[in-house]
Amino acid sequence: xxxxxxxxxxxxxxxxxxxxxxxxxxxxxxxxxxxxxxxxxxxxxxxxxxxxxxxxxxxxxxxxxxxxxxxxxxxxxxxxxxxxxxxxxxxxxxxxxxxxxxxxxxxxxxxxxxxxxxxxxxxxxxxxxxxxxxxxxxxxxxxxxxxxxxxxxxxxxxxxxxxxxxxxxxxxxxxxxxxxx
Numbered sequence: 690x691x692x693x694x695x696x697x698x699x700x701x702x703x704x705x706x707x708x709x710x711x712x713x714x715x716x717x718x719x720x721x722x723x724x725x726x727x728x729x730x731x732x733x734x735x736x737x738x739x740x741x742x743x744x745x746x747x748x749x750x751x752x753x754x755x756x757x758x759x760x761x762x763x764x765x766x767x768x769x770x771x772x773x774x775x776x777x778x779x780x781x782x783x784x785x786x787x788x789x790x791x792x793x794x795x796x797x798x799x800x801x802x803x804x805x806x807x808x809x810x811x812x813x814x815x816x817x818x819x820x821x822x823x824x825x826x827x828x829x830x831x832x833x834x835x836x837x838x839x840x841x842x843x844x845x846x847x848x849x850x851x852x853x854x855x856x857x858x859x860x861x862x863x864x865x866x867x868x869x870x
Contacts (some may be wrong), residue, residue, distance in 0.1 A: 736765070773812065780859040783813055791854045796839065796847055800831045807831070810850045816857035823850055 743764075750757070763769070768777035773784050787809075797803040807824055814820040826846040830837055 739765075782859040783816060783854065783857045787813075788855050788857075791851055794851065796844065797827075797830075798839075800837055803827050803830045806847070806850075810854060813854055813857065815860065817850070817853045823853070 768775055770776075770784055773787050774781050775784050791809070794806060794809075797806055807827055810817075810820075810824060817823065823846055826842045827850075829835070830839070830843060
């Protein structure tokens with residue numbers, strides 16, 4: 690999904706309440722409203738396109754009788770927090786609140802705690818070059834019928850993942866309109 694955001698500089702976010710059941714928007718508010726729906730992904734290269742797509746989306750929501758929780762909606766913003774990421778015209782990066790949580794994460798004491806940490810780290814794997822090799826010592830701690838033995842190798846892997854996640858780069862969007870692999 691993030692690779693489709695290249696060239697964008699304005700975003701909006703709408704939280705639909707009650708599982709997509711309702712929406713009512715004043716006509717005068719339509720030019721300042723937009724979001725992504727299950728009916729499609731709308732991309733805007735500039736504010737004029739953004740405004741046009743907002744109108745289309747709101748008409749669709751009204752037609753489908755969907756309602757937004759406007760206290761959680763944000764319009765015409767230059768960056769947006771979405772699923773633990775921050776997205777802006779420069780690219781995608783880890784939400785600073787998540788970075789803070791990672792910094793404060795203490796060494797796991799059980800296989801379950803290791804799985805929790807690896808789940809978080811794995812979610813942000815795209816930010817860590819060579820990710821698949823780093824957590825190997827930690828992954829071994831989650832195997833059934835094996836004793837949980839936290840040692841130097843595990844501590845180093847844990848700290849390296851934390852360090853890399855806390856200094857993760859901004860991932861730039863691909864440039865150009867050609868398909869790439």
